[in-house]
Amino acid sequence: MTTTAEIPVGxxxxxxxxxxxxxxxxxxxxRALDVRLPPGAVTAIVGPNGCGKSTLLGALxxxxxxxxxxxxxxxxxxxGMRPRDAARxxxxxxxxxxxxxxxTVRDLVRYGRHPHQGLLRQWSPDDAREVDRALAAADLADLADRPLDTLSGGQRQRAWIAMVVAQQTGVVLLDEPTSALDLGHQLEVLELVRDLAAAGRTVVAVLHDLSTACRHADRLVAMRDGRIVAEGAPADVVTPELVRDLYEVEAAVLxxxxxxxxxxxxxxRLTP
Incomplete structure (x- = not known):
């Protein structure tokens, strides 16, 4: 898969x-949450339903x-930032x-350029290039003129991510980007997510499946009841005890x- 335009190191x-x-x-x-989200990496926010994952992402x-x-x-x-500045x-x-x-796919991706438009700056060749670059990054250049409703689930989700890529932001936030996708389409989307981080973007994703988060994220932020209970590299923080604390499930960690x-x-499932 083609990578996105790189953000210079540092x-x-x-x-x-x-x-x-x-x-x-x-x-x-x-409540009173302190977290640092490393640049140029994929951070996955995990935890049980209702723990505050999507609420935190919305605040970010x-x-x-x-x-x-x-x-x-x-x-x-x-x-304190102006909305347009924040959206950039x-x-x-x-x-x-x-x-x-x-x-169409191209029409959707073009929406990502709206924060860069204004009364004194209309659509430009630079905008067109960023749209083409985002389509290439999502491996959708050949499907650019297809209606969204004719695509597979994985292709549609990559088109939506391409719209965010075209926005040309250094931070990309994704709320359950693999929800309702089969295994093959999940891999399509998660490969694109990895490409975004490799290009220097700060990527934060709410992920439902803990094993998937461990495999595709550089760092985990595990939440329960609105608080962080563990954070760090998956191999360092995921234990049977953490799974029990998060989900009230006895599990083996292989x-x-x-x-x-x-x-x-x-x-x-552990009985309360």
Whole structure:
């Protein structure tokens, strides 16, 4: 798969939170959370349903306003940035996406250039080149003029990620990008995610399957009840005890014979 345009070493954005509180209608979901998300790497946020994974991702994307604390991008408070400036630096692919009927792959990817448009800057050859580059990165150049609804699930998801790539942000946030995809299409999408990090982007993804996260992420952030319970390289933090604490499941943790990463083999659900 073709890689995206590379970001020079040392210039990838640094994303962090400080004492971050998030909630809905006064109900706390994430509490006093401090996390550092390394540049040029894939960080997977994992944990049980309702633990605050997607809420945290939304705050990193400036979708959820903090109730306390801050999200920092290269040391600047993200909430204090102008929306257009933030959109040029942070791209988000939400879990649920919709597109108008008949929209082609190229049309979708063009939407990624909107943060770079304005009254004094209309569509340009540079925009067209970034769209072509994003299509190539997602291995979709040959399908650029196909309607989205004629593509396979994996191809559609790569098209949505290509839209974020065309946004040309240093930070890429993905909420369960492999949800509802079969094994082959999951691999298609995760290879593209790895390519983004290899090109120097800071990639943060909420992933549902822990074994998949271990194999494709450089770093894990494990959450439960709105707090981080473990973080680090998968081989360093994934243990039977962590699986029990996160999911209330007894499991064996084996080693992937190909990648050398942890593989979780559930044994039984623990009764509270």
């Amino acid at each position: 210039t990838a954005p640094r994303l962090a939170t400080e004492a971050l509180d998030l909630g809905y209608g006064g109900e706390p979901v994430v 994307a400036r979708v959820h306003a903090p109730q306390g604390g801050a999200v920092l991008l290269d040391g600047r408070d993200l909430a 630096r942070v791209g988000l692919l939400p879990q649920h996406t919709e597109a108008p009927d008949g929209l 080693t992937d014979p190909v990648a050398g990463t942890p593989v979780i083999c559930p044994v039984r």
